[in-house]
Amino acid sequence: MDALKWNPSWSYAPGTSVGGGPGTSVGHSQGVGGGASEYNYGTTPSQYDSDSRPDKDSKYPKILLMGLRRSGKSSIQKVVFHKMSPNETLFLESTSLIVKEDIANSSFFQFSIWDFPGQIDFFDSTFESEKIFDNCGAIIFVIDAQDDYSEAMATLSETITRAHNVSRDIKFEVFIHKVDGLSDDIKIETQRDIHQRSSDDLMESGLEDRVQLSFYLTSIYDHSIFEAFSKVIQKLIPQLPALEDLLNLFVSRTRIEKAFLFDVGSKIYIATDSSPVDMQSYELCCNMIDVVIDVSCIYGLSDENDESAFDHKSSSVIKLNNSTTLYLKEISRVLAMVCIFRSENYALPGNVKHIFLDICEHNDAC
């Protein structure tokens, strides 16, 4: 497979993508507005004072990935945004610097992800809370559910207090991570316990009415990490309510059961209609995106041109043997609509994109 044909805007950092599949980024492809940079935390304090700090000009809201060492922060970032296969994360080295990466793929999808080293010391004089938490949209705090999480709970509580002091608008998202190794009963019990302990901690610090935590059970070995990230990102999309209204209107006009608007590169869904999301449907839609991109890369490109495998001609229909039909249609260079129909209601919706864009046109949201 000629990975160079992959749309460069889908790999978010220069030359850092690893792993198989059509998303493998080769060379120094760089995303729109993308680029990863590293700078030292703690060891060279002057870097915080210097005007040359790489984050100085980043205008995007930050998403901070925080948590103890080896909790899985870098793995999450690599799997979601660089198509690294979960098994390859076994070879990731511990992060010793803050790794900052701008992700600005579409007008809905603009933020800056900061992957923190695990050994943060809030009492270190070089840790500048104001600068770190300023313009922060969300903190994703990763807890290794396979390990003793007492220390992680203490760090979470400290992180919340520090961050909340700087900004009241930060969203706190707790990923109870690595749940692939746990039975369903243990997962539920772990979530209950972490929820309880963090509520107690919030109460102790007097923040129980001011801070709201969201909890997600996640693993890089299934789609839970993509779903959780989707929900985090959606909270940072100002146009989300308008997009959801559009999707509701769209669904009501087309007899579609469920419609997702996807960022194709990461398989994060930017919005969906108001009917409940079930994990299986989401997984099916993600798999469909993979199939469409794989097949397009193999059969859809000629050797002469250097076009993307995903373009205005991209669409696909997959009929399943359980009376469900999936339909994917390109919406823009980086966005796809994936719809789920009951097969009996499916009448080739060649104009799905047009109906959607037509609805958008009559609304200011898009």
Ligand SMILES: Nc1nc2c(ncn2[C@@H]2O[C@H](COP(=O)(O)OP(=O)(O)OP(=O)(O)O)[C@@H](O)[C@H]2O)c(=O)[nH]1
């Ligand atoms: N079972 C399981 N292992 C995971 C999961 N996510 C990450 N890991 C493993 O956890 C280990 C640590 O992952 P990292 O991503 O390096 O952790 P980190 O939080 O970035 O670590 P530091 O850089 O030291 O702060 C690796 O061996 C990963 O393969 C998961 O969902 N399930």
